[in-house]
Structures are given as C-alpha cells and as structure tokens.
Amino acid sequence: MDVAVTPWRDTKRPLWPLALVVPALPFIALLLATATGSPWAWWLTPVFILGVIPVIDLLIGDDRANPPDDAVPALQASPYYRWITYLFLPAQYAALVMTCVVWSGDPGVTGGAGLVLTAGLVNGIAINTAHELGHKRESVERWLSKIALAPTGYGHFFVEHNRGHHVRVATPDDPASSRLGESFWRFWPRTVAGSLRSAWHLETSRHRLRGRSPWRPHNDILNAWAMTVALFAALVAGFGLQVLPFLVLQAVVGFSVLEAVNYLEHYGLLRRRNAAGRHEKVDPRHSWNSDRLTTNIFLFQLQRHSDHHANPLRRYQTLRSFDVSPQLPAGYATMLLIALVPPLWRRVMDPRVLAHYGGDASLANTSAGYRPPHAPGGGAA
Template sequence: MAVAALPWRDRKRPLWPLALVVPGLPFAALLFATATSSPWFWWLTPVVILGVIPLVDLLVGDDRANPPDEAVPALQASPYYRWITYLFLPAQYAALAVTCAAWVRGPGVIGGVGLVLTAGLVNGIAINTAHELGHKRETAERWLSKIALAPTGYGHFFVEHNRGHHVRVATPEDPASSRLGESFWRFWPRTVLGSLRSAWRLETSRHRLRGRSPWHPRNDILNAWVMTVAVLGLLIGVFGVRALPFLLLQAVVGFTTLEAVNYLEHYGLLRQRTATGRYEGVDPRHSWNSDRLTTNVFLFQLQRHSDHHANPLRRYQTLRTFDASPQLPAGYATMLLVALIPPLWRRIMDPRLLAHYGGDAGLTNRAPGPPAGDPGRSR
C-alpha cells in the first residue's frame, strides 16, 4: 500500500524570530551594565554579532535545503514571515533610544565606543531589513524600508539599490560591486559617494520624465532624508545636543556595515559582454553566497544573494541556493571582519575568485591599473 508523501514544511520557521535578537541585545547590555556598573557590557552587542555568531555559524554549519516550487506561493503569502520583519523596526528604534540615553549619561571612553558600535551594528543590520522590505510592491512595506534606513541617514539606498545596483551589478559601472585587487578601504569612499551620486541622478531623471522638479515631496531620497532629520531632531530634543556626536558616529558605523557586506557580495565577479556589446543577464554566478544557517537566519537569508538578484521580489523565506554560485568560506559575520584586513582578505578570496574563472583574471571585475598579482598584497 502506497504511503502519501507528507506536505513540505519550513523547518526554519521557528528560527526566523531569532533575527529579533539583534535589536534585543542592547537591552541585555543595559541590564548587565546597570547591574554591574561596568561599561564593558556595552560591548555585548558587537561581541555577539562579530564573535559569538561566527562561532555558532562554524559549529552549526550549512543548510542547503530549498523550498519546493509548489510550496512557494503559500510561503510568499504567509503573514508570519512579514511580521517578523515589521517587528524589527520598533525594536530597532527602542534600541537606538536606549543607547542614546546611556550615551548622554556619560559612560566613559570604553562604554562610549561600545555604545557607538552597538547602535551602529543594530542600525546597519536594520538596513538589511530595509533591503528586504524595499523590494516589495506593497506601499506600506516600501515606507517601512525608509523608516528602517532613517537612523543611518542612508535613505538614498532605497533608490540606488533597487534601480541602480540591481541593473549594474557585477559590472565596473556599479559603485556597490567591489573589484579584484580593491581593498575595502578603497572601496568604501567609492561606493559611499558613487551610490549617493547615482541615486540622485536616478531620482532626478525619474521626476524630469514626469515633467516636474526633483525638489518634489515625492522624491524618494528627499522624503527619506526628512525622516532622518525628524528622527535625529526628536532624539536631540529628548536627550539634548550631547546626543548629536553619538547619532552621527553610529550612523557612520551603520552604513559602513552595509558597505562591508556590499564589498563581499560581488567581489571581483563580472558579467561578460555579449556579441551585441551588452552585459549578459544576471545569474547565480554573479554573487558570492554562503549557506551558513545561523547567519542566514539572522540576516533573512541575505546570503542566498544569487537568487535575490535573479528574483528580487522573492521573500526571504523562499530564497534558494544554487550549485553554480561561488561560495564564501564562511558566513557574512565572519567575512565582514576579514574584509577589514586587506592582506588576509586577498589571501583567502583572490584564489577562490580566480578558480571561479578557471584561473583567467581577465574575466574578473578588476581594479584599474596593472593586473592583480600577489594575493597577499592589497591596492
């Protein structure tokens, strides 16, 4: 007698709320710092994100399971997954208020640095939540994306990522695609300034095509920046002008966290030109992926980046892994730290990149100048 196959279940379903641990960490730090009067507990969030999570990533390992095609419509429609992303935002803002209050009380140098890193990392990871929301067609989710971006002042990401990066990804024209031989510290000013300029050009063109000035209330960059001014103004109004340095510093840490992730997502990968002179279409070969389960849970499967670029409207719970995608040796939390040390990054990543292209550096997206040689040397 044949036994009917059991319906597919998302085995990660109970794990997705763990993403909310990130904005919850500052509250744990507050509890310990208050109970012990030790400023070192304000380092709890960076230690967990950049130390504990990479270790757990290593111990837990990979998850390469993909949802079957027939399960995708129900997964996409389920409100459970959406509400997890929605709940990230009030937790993010509450964490910012808590760290801001601790800053103005004067935590000292040790506690102050920990607070800046804490708020910056939470708001930097919130940009990933904004990324998930900003790709959706629903108006409410797109506005929530801008709200998540407001504390870092990176509202132009909403425009540039969707209409710039997704079009030019893995080409020399994309400021958010890093190049072989380009260190993170060279990439940072290029992507920060280049993405801002690109976003403004894109939004200006959109409004001029509609016959109106770009200085319009519907300008997605301007209304996102208005949110930033409102958020910072409210916090300064509540906590005083002493909060301003903290708010500016944590914003820099936040968008630097985003750009470090951008750096590792497409390092050296290049879409080749076709016979017509146009770039080939985006496919799984053009993003560095990682199947590390723990980081994927905390980042809403951002590490399944190839599928995201091929299908940007897919929600995080439906993203798939592909054999054709080049694989990072560790999760994003680990590789972010590696990216900050250029010689180590090149020693690890350049051989992997060249192997992906069969040893032909001419097929890579290279930094200008002489061909990259010694993997241990950074430009």
C-alpha cells in the first residue's frame, strides 16, 4: 500500500509580512499621540522593539526547522519573499518623512527623544533589509540596498560588508568582528572608523586596478553617499533647517543599531590559520546563532548567521540552523540591550565563548590584555 507523502510547505510564509510592522510602528505612535496629546506616545517604537519583542521572543521560543534541500530552489525563486523586502523601503521612507513633519512642529524634549529613537530604530533595522538585498546578484536589489542605507548615511556598508567583512570575518583584521573582553563601547569607535577606512580602500583599489579614477559616479560609496545628501537636502528643503539635527541624530542611532548587531554576531570567535598561514574557511562555528522565532521573523532570519556566511547568496527564507553553531542565550533584541551593559554582557557571554573553545582563551579572538573571568583581576580590556 502506497503511503501518501505530504509535500513540505513553509509554515512561516504567512508570518514574514510581520517584518513590515517595524516601519508601521511610527504611524501607530502618531495615532496614539494625536489621540492622547502625550509626547510619551513617541516612545512606542523603542518600547515595542526593545521591550515587547524580547518578551514575545521568550514566550514563543525557538524554531529550528529547516527547509528540505529539494524545496530550496522553489523557495529561492518565489517573488513573494522578495516583495516583502521591497515593501519595507517605501514604508521606511514614509516613516522618516512623517517623523520629520512632527519634529518640525517642535515635539519637546520627551517627544523629540522618542522621535530620534523611533526613526533611528526603523532605519537601523532597515540596514538589515539593505543587507538582505545587497547580497543579491540582481542589479535592482543592489540599488534598493543603497536606498535603504541612505537615511543612516551608511552607504559604505554596501561595500565593506560584502567585500570586507565576509572575507575577514572572525579574524583580528575585521573591524566588524568583536573580540573577547572588548566592550561594545570600545568596539563602536573601532568598527565605525575601521569599516569606513576599509570600505574606501576596497572601492578605490577596485577602480585603480582598472586604471581609472575612483572619483566617478560608478564608485559604489560615492553614489550611495550621494543618495544620503540628496535625501537630507530634500527633507531640509521641505521642512526647514531645524530637521537637520534630527536627521543626524537618528542616523547615529540607526548605524549604532547595526554595529550593536555586528558586535554580538561574532563576539570572541576566531578562524585559525592553516599550515599555509591563511585563515581557515568560514564555517558554522564562526557565528553566533539564535533560533528565536519572533526576532527571526522581524529580521529576515539574520540570526541564522552561520548559514548566511557560508552561503551569502541564499535568500532569508532558505537559511538553515546548524547544531554545531554556537548559540546565543536569547534573540538579537534582548542581546542588544545586554551588550549595552558591559559587566552584564561579560557575565553572560564570556563563559560561553570560553566553553566554545574548551576553556582556552588563546583559541578565541581576544582583546589585548584580556584575562578569563575566573583569573585574578580578570575582565575586559
């Protein structure tokens, strides 16, 4: 008797549009502010992203299901998944324009601070959408990636992440790979400055190797930055010079969200050198993963980071979870908050890094002067 085989289906398919809740949150805050007149309404977005989502993450837990190999080609080809990423961008820009309108009306200190965090978090999370789009071969998606990066002024990420970070990840040479014992507050200036220098070097070298000046419209950094200049100029023209400080502040918040995510993705992990003196191939041991369902939905499965580094062209809906990958104790929303408090971060993460390397800190990517937590005077450099 033949047994009918039920074809595999993506049970998360109806959930992926929930990622669009993020750029919708500022409009919900607008309705709340209009109804109540309270400036605290503008804190809805940061409270939801950094407070509510971690609680939902904890309650719903993990999803470790992977698509079977024979389902991957159809999943990769489905336009449904990529249109969700496309739709993020008009919602992102609409939210930015709306927050500029409110800022230009003088929302006060409380409302203004909430507006900065609101726009910064939306545009910071939009960098994740840019990340998903920027890895693809299709020209339209690569340009959309730059458009998503424009509100944070972080267009050089398009170059550095793809051609720098993915080559040097989990090595001391990578400005976006944090070191064991390095606090986020020490990592932030190192990665911001280092990533910018690296991106410029990579892009100018690409042009000079072809015998042409890097000062040209086809420079991927310059045309991405030009989008930021044009966007900010248009918003200043529309709403007055008073929105410029808002645009700068929200951009700093936005790219700081990205760098906080970078901080936790490879903390302390190291690719060893082989006999030829080259770093070993990237594998699932070199990225921290999380299978928390809620944050994976909101972040297009960025937390399945090991598979992303092994297969950068895989679309988010096909990324897999690996048993050998080191696991974070919570989703990115929770871990980002923990990263902001260095003693708490070290207490949570340093033992996990050391356990990953059998207690031998010399096998990890360590900060200069680092001592294991159990050693006298141990702690961060």
